[in-house]
Amino acid sequence: xxxxxxxxxxxxxxxxxxxxxxxxxxxxxxxxxxxxxxxxxxxxxxxxxxxxxxxxxxxxxxxxxxxxxxxxxxxxxxxxxxxxxxxxxxxxxxxxxxxxxxxxxxxxxxxxxxxxxxxxxxxxxxxxxxxxxxxxxxxxxxxxxxxxxxxxxxxxxxxxxxxxxxxxxxxxxxxxxxxxxxxxxxxxxxxxxxxxxxxxxxxxxxxxxxxxxxxxxxxxxxxxxxxxxxxxxxxxxxxxxxx
Amino acid sequence: xxxxxxxxxxxxxxxxxxxxxxxxxxxxxxxxxxxxxxxxxxxxxxxxxxxxxxxxxxxxxxxxxxxxxxxxxxxxxxxxxxxxxxxxxxxxxxxxxxxxxxxxxxxxxxxxxxxxxxxxxxxxxxxxxxxxxxxxxxxxxxxxxxxxxxxxxxxxxxxxxxxxxxxxxxxxx
Numbered sequence: 057x058x059x060x061x062x063x064x065x066x067x068x069x070x071x072x073x074x075x076x077x078x079x080x081x082x083x084x085x086x087x088x089x090x091x092x093x094x095x096x097x098x099x100x101x102x103x104x105x106x107x108x109x110x111x112x113x114x115x116x117x118x119x120x121x122x123x124x125x126x127x128x129x130x131x132x133x134x135x136x137x138x139x140x141x142x143x144x145x146x147x148x149x150x151x152x153x154x155x156x157x158x159x160x161x162x163x164x165x166x167x168x169x170x171x172x173x174x175x176x177x178x179x180x181x182x183x184x185x186x187x188x189x190x191x192x193x194x195x196x197x198x199x200x201x202x203x204x205x206x207x208x209x210x211x212x213x214x215x216x217x218x219x220x221x222x223x224x225x226x227x228x229x230x231x232x233x234x235x236x237x238x239x240x241x242x243x244x245x246x247x248x249x250x251x252x253x254x255x256x257x258x259x260x261x262x263x264x265x266x267x268x269x270x271x272x273x274x275x276x277x278x279x280x281x282x283x284x285x286x287x288x289x290x291x292x293x294x295x296x297x298x299x
Numbered sequence: 300x301x302x303x304x305x306x307x308x309x310x311x312x313x314x315x316x317x318x319x320x321x322x323x324x325x326x327x328x329x330x331x332x333x334x335x336x337x338x339x340x341x342x343x344x345x346x347x348x349x350x351x352x353x354x355x356x357x358x359x360x361x362x363x364x365x366x367x368x369x370x371x372x373x374x375x376x377x378x379x380x381x382x383x384x385x386x387x388x389x390x391x392x393x394x395x396x397x398x399x400x401x402x403x404x405x406x407x408x409x410x411x412x413x414x415x416x417x418x419x420x421x422x423x424x425x426x427x428x429x430x431x432x433x434x435x436x437x438x439x440x441x442x443x444x445x446x447x448x449x450x451x452x453x454x455x456x457x458x459x460x461x462x463x464x465x466x467x468x469x470x471x472x
Contacts, residue, residue, distance in 0.1 A: 099389055147362075174364070178364065179362050179363050179364070180363060180364045180365055181342070181363050181364070181365050181366075181367065182363070183367070184325065184382075186325075186326045215342070217339070217340050217341070217342055217367070218339050218340055
């Protein structure tokens with residue numbers, strides 16, 4: 057490049073510049089959007105589009121379904137990471153183990169956490185359970201919430217604040233049982249769900265990790281093009297100044 | 300070019316795995332605060348006024364209608380311990396806060412899930428909170444020195460300290 061005449065250098069500079077326009081615009085636009093992704097709330101919104109789910113190889117999820125104790129028409133459902141009461145999505149991060157309706161509260165239980173929701177599905181509290189193992193089953197003994205681990209059975213107090221070990225026969229407890237989701241609900245649920253957020257998509261788009269090798273090359277091309285244009289620009293300027 | 304390099308470097312950091320770091324379990328923290336005798340948990344229900352105060356501190360609504368806490372008995376009746384969570388950038392940071400006579404006794408980061416900003420776990424940062432109390436407009440009576448590169452985590456811990464003081468004041472009054 058050092059030996060090139062100014063006209064050849066200018067031609068190369070112009071060719072690379074024209075060739076780079078699309079690549080640079082793509083990088084600049086995706087970088088700008090990435091910088092402002094949080095302003096759009098993209099770190100919270102998960103992808104739902106079929107073609108995006110295909111790119112991330114998200115498979116159809118098999119729902120885990122439990123009949124809600126005390127509410128025969130209600131089902132607690134986990135589809136991928138997402139929990140539902142019938143078809144209403146709720147926020148939870150655990151492996152669903154069952155649910156009961158108690159004192160007008162939905163008590164949704166995972167292996168390690170208990171989620172309390174009002175009847176209108178407003179979150180009351182997330183309780184990190186401190187038991188001697190993960191929860192295997194949840195049920196009711198009269199009006200008392202019962203949690204069962206591999207080795208022990210616990211009863212919650214009336215306010216669902218603390219849990220104490222009890223000895224009780226499993227037969228006496230009405231446990232939330234695995235069930236099949238009725239078609240009227242199943243048809244309304246998505247077949248594929250993902251916890252991938254749009255922010256992650258944007259990061260992958262900008263970083264060249266979304267469309268295989270051709271996409272992977274784009275950030276490299278961007279960097280090389282900017283490097284070449286900067287150096288060739290400086291060289292053209294120096295060749296003009298120094299006769 | 301510089302923009303590209305800086306952005307690439309930032310993205311590299313952002314892409315690193317988000318490993319959950321548990322420095323101390325909440326149960327162990329509560330036990331340690333009450334010399335091994337963990338009291339039964341209590342809950343405070345959040346009324347509209349409290350929710351508004353919390354939303355003002357957090358800059359978003361608090362998710363939940365009640366908050367769990369642990370209160371000592373006898374000589375420790377003025378001591379409360381709170382296990383609270385707040386998002387730093389993307390993930391929750393779990394913080395244990397012990398308050399005695401409406402002054403912060405200790406702040407400790409228990410679980411850190413973010414990829415950056417873990418510096419808030421260090422004592423040099425958390426000891427700044429010692430003996431602080433609520434000043435005007437539910438702010439701490441002294442400002443907390445930030446940590447370069449961990450601004451969002453610092454803000455999250457500070458918000459939780461203020462929330463704990465507000466809630467403590469409510470249960471003690």
